[in-house]
Amino acid sequence: MKCSEFLHELTDYLDGVMDSPTKAELEEHLAWCHNCYVVCDTTKKTIEIYRDSQLYELPENLRTRLRSAIVQKCQSRKKAGPA
Numbered sequence: 691m692k693c694s695e696f697l698h699e700l701t702d703y704l705d706g707v708m709d710s711p712t713k714a715e716l717e718e719h720l721a722w723c724h725n726c727y728v729v730c731d732t733t734k735k736t737i738e739i740y741r742d743s744q745l746y747e748l749p750e751n752l753r754t755r756l757r758s759a760i761v762q763k764c765q766s767r768k769k770a771g772p773a
């Protein structure tokens with residue numbers, strides 16, 4: 691498998707929607723190609739952070755403060771001039 695092929699399949703691989711023979715080929719590529727390993731690892735971590743942040747609940751008081759800060763910003767922007 692070439693690096694370009696690997697990168698093409700990478701998102702399917704990380705989504706886990708891949709059939710076993712292709713998955714085995716990708717893992718074999720990862721075993722010897724450090725470049726693709728780094729890309730794969732970085733992408734995987736990014737996805738994990740994204741998933742974690744979706745699950746992460748903001749504390750109620752922080753959420754309220756954030757919301758009022760956003761509202762204030764919108765209001766001051768309206769006052770600042772014609773839209």
Ligand SMILES: [Zn+2]
Pocket residue numbers: 692693694696719723725726727
């Ligand atoms: Zn590669």
